[in-house]
Amino acid sequence: MKNNTNSLIYWTLLTHEAWSIYIAATSEGLCFVGSQNHPFEELTRWVQSRFPSNTLNQDNEKLLPYASELIEYLQGTRTNFTSPFDFHGTPFQLAVWNALCSIPYGQTQSYSDIANQIQKPTAVRAVGAAIGANPILITVPCHRVIGKSGALTGYRGGVDMKTKLLRLEQDSLLIEGGIQHA
Template sequence: MKNDTNAPIYWTQLQLQEWNLHLAATSNGLCYVGSPNKPFGELADWAAAKFSGRPLVRDDDSLKPYAGGLAEYLQGKSRGFTLPVDLTGTAFQLDVWKALRNIPYGQTKSYSDIAHEIQKPAAVRAVGAAIGANPVLIAVPCHRVIGKNGALTGYRGGMDMKTKLLELECGAVPAAAGSLRRV
């Protein structure tokens, strides 16, 4: 399905326990999951930069499947996200995000692991930048990427969110290399 350059970007807000996330979708799939407890402005700024001229329209009903899928994951009832995503980025970013979606639930990889997987072993920093630009937190599980030494590293959603997501998947706070299952 081709994106209509005038079609709205639909959004909703998922509020579940301590989670408060803005979600957005195009007619092709989920295109944005925001950082927790951030104002609507974060979504509005992102949409203006990525989908210039397309209006943001709140549509809780249309986004129920996405909100429901994320809620099931956050409640530990689901181990993955099967609904469509609509990712817009460079070819390199899309390769990185595809590699992220291949990291199994409860497992982690390092930035260099991802660089090798996309056959760009010298591009570890660029991989980090692409991961930082991931617009669809959780559904494109960039929280599963850790430092080569096992340390937790930066995360657009904040380190608290990354820790909570890894705790959910692994059952314990990752403290060092070896506390998480690496693939």
Template sequence: MTTVYWSTFTHPMFQNDPLFIAATKKGLCRITWPSETFDTLKTWVEKRIPDTILVEDDEYLAPYILQLKEYLNGERKEFDVPLDFRGTTFQTSVWRQLTNIPYGQIRSYSEIADALGNPKAVRAVGTANGANPVPIITPCHRVIGKNAALTGFRGGLQTKEKLLQLEGFHDYSKQGHARFQF
């Protein structure tokens, strides 16, 4: 049986709505958005990590929460917590590429596909990006359309914009949020 430890985190950037944060012994495996509930976390864990017990443990999650808080307060630019990605081989390759995007910089979906050696996988990259289980720390918000448009974002386009602004990146367009402008 695998134990998944979880806790909640609130921050003014998210109007103090809770984010649920979960980790295994291997590392951080899930962060929910404020619009997602504990049931979202529970369902994800049941699907991705079978034979699991969920244990609330604020102390175990404290190092992860500290780094998230430091980032959102503008005090941290890089994360060094271990990650436990749970997804397909392709998804995890996309998520690893996301961790290589430096603070304050962006990449397009097509640039991520090119970096993976599969330039035709632009839409698949978008889908994997949207399924990122560890947002913020695995910076899916740093991926925008190649026309500089803020494309769809599971956490909400306003959140994506806030995170980019926090990092000092403002060279994007609020126009063109069409579903497939990668």
């Protein structure tokens, strides 16, 4: 894991309708998207454990491009993200996180699908652990991974957040396809 010694991590609180999420970025890109309605401590604990020598600095302006893309997503008008990411992990974690980014908007895959995609078919539990360590919720779409049975399994942001994100994507696709429902 790369350590940006004494670097700044910029943060802001993104609020949109019922959503309240802390997001953070380095000068290289988005590095953290928090859980819905979780306190600032979620972000500070993450920074202390991953980047202990870095300093948090609130900068709403610097985070505006990331916040704008996330709000567009939450409005159902954005299906992929173009802003840069700055995530750090083991080679295995990075392989899993990159595989997550290939799951199409509005679709789901199982943990074993991801394990097969990264050519580690017996590493389903390790895939689950890597998904749980994903620091960039929503934009690295770990909410699109479900159990093999179709069950909504654990999610760092909570199963309620996962359900809302999957429903948002399904509703957006229905509206886009010309089928609106209440």
